[in-house]
């Protein structure tokens with residue numbers, strides 16, 4: 001018997017699949033596929049020139065050799081690569097060493113869960129912390145879509161604070177007060193303190209201290225996400241987690257930029273104590289691992305082995321291993337700013353109302369324009385001007401639409417020059 005093919009009413013699917021937040025990225029991907037010759041400032045991808053296939057084999061070998069040196073026999077090595085692994089991961093102790101060596105973050109391996117990218121870390125943290133309908137996630141906006149998108153999947157309410165120096169000062173307490181007065185419960189605040197995605201902003205040291213103090217006062221957790229830390233181009237400021245004396249910070253980690261995104265390996269540091277009614281105590285990490293056991297079971301062992309080997313090879317510090325990449329990203333941001341400067345000399349800039357920020361490093365730069373930078377303009381930009389970028393409004397639905405995110409990481413200087421020239425022509429013609 002042949003049945004009628006099933007058709008599904010889109011309205012019957014989870015509302016997140018119709019949410020503009022999730023649809024926008026599809027639009028961007030479609031545009032990119034339709035105009036392959038356009039120069040694209042859209043993808044926040046690492047530059048591929050530093051990837052070396054042989055490193056994967058070298059790192060795997062180093063990891064296995066270290067396991068063998070610590071007493072593992074052939075059966076253990078086979079199991080470590082081929083078998084299901086511990087849910088919380090098998091390289092937590094190496095990541096703990098890395099955090100101590102590189103970031104002065106001192107946590108036991110038990111406080112770490114190795115995840116399938118930082119993205120899974122976000123999902124686990126949100127699922128575990130947000131229990132009641134009135135729980136609210138505070139984000140600084142514009143905001144990385146990975147976290148707001150994950151919140152959308154889980155039906156978690158999001159409240160946005162404008163990103164300035166930091167989401168503190170008066171704004172955070174005021175927002176928390178407003179939410180509480182409306183019967184809601186701000187539970188955690190998500191921030192990207194170093195050369196953020198999407199804007200390229202870095203939070204100053206006093207702002208970091210103020211945020212921690214505010215979190216304490218307001219009884220909030222902070223979700224700290226900092227995948228571009230090694231590429232700031234300046235002396236790195238301490239992470240919020242390194243400054244955290246009250247276990248207020250859940251630190252979300254990613255090896256996508258410091259190693260490579262294909263490994264899909266990240267982690268979460270969750271050293272908060274969880275107390276049960278009968279007084280039993282556990283770490284938040286253990287609760288996250290329970291959720292992970294129902295999401296991805298464990299992070300692929302092969303990926304963990306390669307990342308683990310890389311950490312061992314570089315004495316647990318990835319900053320030196322990334323020195324050339326960091327110089328490349330810093331140079332690309334400088335090249336983009338220089339190209340913008342040539343296209344828009346100071347008087348022209350002021351007359352048109354065009355400006356851009358100086359992130360100093362990282363992957364992203366914000367360009368402000370005197371007209372809405374929306375999907376329609378993006379389509380025109382790709383088809384008629386041969387240049388693609390991301391509307392900043394993608395990262396702040398309903399917010400300021402007069403800004404553009406330029407991702408500068410993936411391109412070479414010639415492409416940057418040509419891409420900025422194309423973009424400048426569009427801006428000049430639109431601004432008229």
Ligand SMILES: Cc1ncc(COP(=O)(O)O)c(C=O)c1O
Pocket residue numbers: 044116117118119120144146192197225226227253254255256261264265266
């Ligand atoms: C701020 C931020 N967090 C997290 C991620 C994702 O990290 P992962 O690839 O480890 O999931 C990205 C990637 O673009 C990002 O920009």
